[in-house]
Amino acid sequence: MARWEPNARERLVRAAIELFAEQGYEATTVNEIAERAGGLTKTTFFRHFTDKREVLFAGQEIHGRIAAEAIAGAPESATPLEMAGLALDGLASSFTKDRRDIGRRLRAVIANSAELQERSASKRAALSDAMAQALRTRGVSDLIADLAAELGARAFYGAFDRWTSSADPRTLVEYAREVFGELKTAVSALE
Known part of the structure; x- marks a missing residue:
């Protein structure tokens, strides 16, 4: 080239x-x-x-913006978890099919380096922070915004791990919805 x-x-x-x-x-x-x-x-x-x-983390600066825009565009009646779910949908839908193999290889590289694991954790925290800030802008209290954002970020990364480690043809959006549903069920079981 x-x-x-x-x-x-x-x-x-x-x-x-x-x-x-x-x-x-x-x-x-x-x-x-x-x-x-x-x-x-x-x-x-x-x-x-x-x-x-x-x-290795190219494009991740855009993830927070995508999530925040989805939260900002959510209907007025949306709950904090519904807004986090919309953010998750927006973020997951930005990952095209060709990103799956790249993601698979990326996960393996990060798993073999403590330095990269630290950077990955930092990027994950930045995504959660961006979502929480967007929720606060929508009038959600700090604690609820933080919890909803953390569930959204946890769902995204859990879904990404499943998507990149499976041969199942489902999209990242489908995995994200599945993982988010599991997390919401787990939270309701805490009561």
């Missing part, structure tokens, strides 16, 4: 995941990622990402 070809960011993500899966996160350099992405340069890499950890 020539340097001028479009989608440099996506090519860098795919190259990084391939290399991390082949030789490990720690052993892979930014130069190797750029070269694997079609002869790009280290400079091009750093135009898109702050470091090689961030390449």
Whole structure:
């Protein structure tokens, strides 16, 4: 691939995941990622990402925005859990079928690195915080917003794990609804 070809960011993500899966996160350099992405340069890499950890979490900054927009657009009559469910639907529907294999490989790379597990936990917390803030903006109290957002984030990541570890052809939205339903049932059993 020539340097001028479009989608440099996506090519860098795919190259990084391939290399991390082949030789490990720690052993892979930014130069190797750029070269694997079609002869790009280290400079091009750093135009898109702050470091090689961030390449694995590309696009996650958008997740909070998608969830918040879904909550903002929820009907006035929606409960906090219904709003979290709508956020979950919006977020899960943004994951296309081709993301499943990338997600599968990404999970394996993260599982083998404490540094990446820490970054993943941080990204998960950021998603929950974005959802909670959106719920607060809708007038939901702090504690209820935090709980509903945490259930939504937990459902998303649980669904993502199931979706990427299964050969079942269901979509991420279907898995997300299933996991969210299980969590709501579990919460009601606490009473």
